[in-house]
Amino acid sequence: MKNIPVESIIQEVKKACIDSNCVLRKDISLALRRAHRRETGRAREIVGELILNSKIAKKEMMPICQDTGITCVFVEIGDNVHITGGYLNEAINEGVARGYRDGFLRKSIVEDPLFRKNTRNNTPAIIHTEIVKGTGLRIRIMPKGGGAENMSRVKNFSPNSTVAPIEEFIIETVRLAGANACPPVIVGVGIGGTMDYAGVLAKKAFFRAIGSANEKPFYDKLEKTILEKINQTCIGPQGLGGKTTALAVFIEPYPCHIASLPVAVNMSCHATRTKEIIL
Amino acid sequence: MKRIQAPLTKETINSLKAGDLVLISGTIYTARDAAHKKLDEMVFKGMPLPFELKGAVIYYVGPSPAKPGKPIGSAGPTTSSRMDSLTPALLKAGLKGMIGKGRRSKEVRSAIRRHKAVYFAATGGAGALLGKRIKECDLIAFFELGTEAVYKLRVEDFPAVVINDCHGNDLYEQVGGIKCYD
Missing domain, CATH: 3.30.1330 (60s Ribosomal Protein L30; Chain: A;)
Known part of the structure; x- marks a missing residue:
């Protein structure tokens, strides 16, 4: 049995929310550069703008896009993992709330789809959990615009x-x-x-x-x-x-x-x- | 590349053609889904609006929060079509420019032509770059809407492309038929 304290989940989720929103994925960055070489005229200028945008975002740690999304979270938790000091989903949501607050990310979630009042901390996240064998905990974050x-x-x-x-x-x-x-x-x-x-x-x-x-x-x-x-x-x-x-x-x-x-x-x-x- | 001033004058609007790249400087206002609903109600009831609509440019944006010492965070355009049903009334009331992304409805396109207005697109996904062209940001209405509130922005050389001009041209339609491969 492996013990994982909720505080480490909160900290890691917080950091992942900020990093993913401000630093463009390397494979996408390379794909944009390839597109830039291939394009001409207006298309080339737009791709160039997106490349420049990602550089500004990374340098200033500001969001690539102002729509910092609904936070989709995919969890794979080993059957021999014990979460200590709290609950998994609460820890993930707390990490999201802290990440969106401290990272100056946009809070885009409303508490009811018809009444539309903003929850002001970008929670709840959409959490998909799968139980797998072993002692690992893998959490994958995807802010989706x-x-x-x-x-x-x-x-x-x-x-x-x-x-x-x-x-x-x-x-x-x-x-x-x-x-x-x-x-x-x-x-x-x-x-x-x-x-x-x-x-x-x-x-x-x-x-x-x-x-x-x-x-x-x-x-x-x-x-x-x-x-x-x-x-x-x-x-x-x-x-x-x-x-x-x-x-x-x-x-x-x-x-x-x-x-x-x-x-x-x-x-x-x-x-x-x-x-x-x-x- | 044309440099233009906001609010827009009749002469400026007349000179713009679909496909023109522009750099906008001056004062523009943010309003997206929730603010549109409120503005539209106010126009319908004949109430005074939180800003002068005549000649005004509305930017469809919900910015990310400003870091300390900065006027605003990232601020790229959101999808314009969600504002379509509420737009003709605002154009009738004097709105002259809109900045967003994506196609407008037939009703909006004909209202743009009828009321001699213009629709611009900014690069969707270039929020950090576009946020840097916003020099001042003041909250002026609907505080409770958070990112969806109405902010008065001072922009400098804000890049955009004319999609629908006042003469009835539509850039998305024009590029729709082009071939990009030989």
Whole structure:
């Protein structure tokens, strides 16, 4: 049995909220630089602005984007871990509240979806917990902005569907999102599971690094094909034309019911922010 | 690159064409979802607004908090379409400029043309860079809305691109048909 005090969870979550919001992921930073070399004219200027923006954010430790998001948290806790001095979810929420306060991050959460009163500390976080074997505690943080999130879609396909209409659904989602999702975008796709679980898969997909291969060769090839087709739409940076509409497509497949084939497309912008904590 | 002053004059609005890159200096006001709802109600009831709407530019933004000694935090645009249903009434009441990101509805586009106004887009996701172009920030209304309150901003060389001009042109529509590969 391994003891982990809540105070260390609070401190690490706080730090992860601040770091993820102010420092652009390295793989995304490299992808933007590649896009900058490829583009010309207005598209090149916009990508250049995003690169400069990330430099200012890092230097001044201010948010890359003012929308510092709803804090999505994915926890994997070993069955031989004992949290001491409090409760896991409370510790995560306390870490979020401190991070958003001390990091001067925007508080974007309302306590009721219809009555819309701001909670003023960016909690509650959306917490997904999985119990795994062992004595480890892995907490992955993803502040998710509203602009791209709003353009995401879920659809139930017929189990007899071929891949082509699924591909078209993903590309159409990017097209309908247009400038609203702040292209260049990153597209997370969950295929299978249930309607709700497909969405979780799509979101978890954003933890993958750009350039990393999908473990399953079929899906790896499909990701590349869809990415190429998305970039052929020429929607471009900020929807103002260009070669770089998406930086990556990540697909997460999962077993599902004989009657079902749900597909969730979660949209994210260049400011896809993630941070991993291992305790 | 054109340098323009806010509030906007008729001459400035007339000179702007979809696709023009502009640097905006002067006074603009923030208002996003919750503030729009309140402003629209006030216009509907004929109540005085917290700022002079005639010639004004509204920036759709919910900034991140200012660090000590800074006027504001990060401050990039939010999605404009959420303000669409509440915008024609504000244009009718004298609003002349809007800064946001993304396409506007048909109703807003025709109201922009009818009332001789202009819609700009700023780079979504460039919040740190855009926040640096805001030199002063004063809370002027709806304190209880937090980041969604109305702030009066003094901007210097705030970069934006004209999407909808007063002549009926739409940049998103114009670039919609372009090919980026040979």
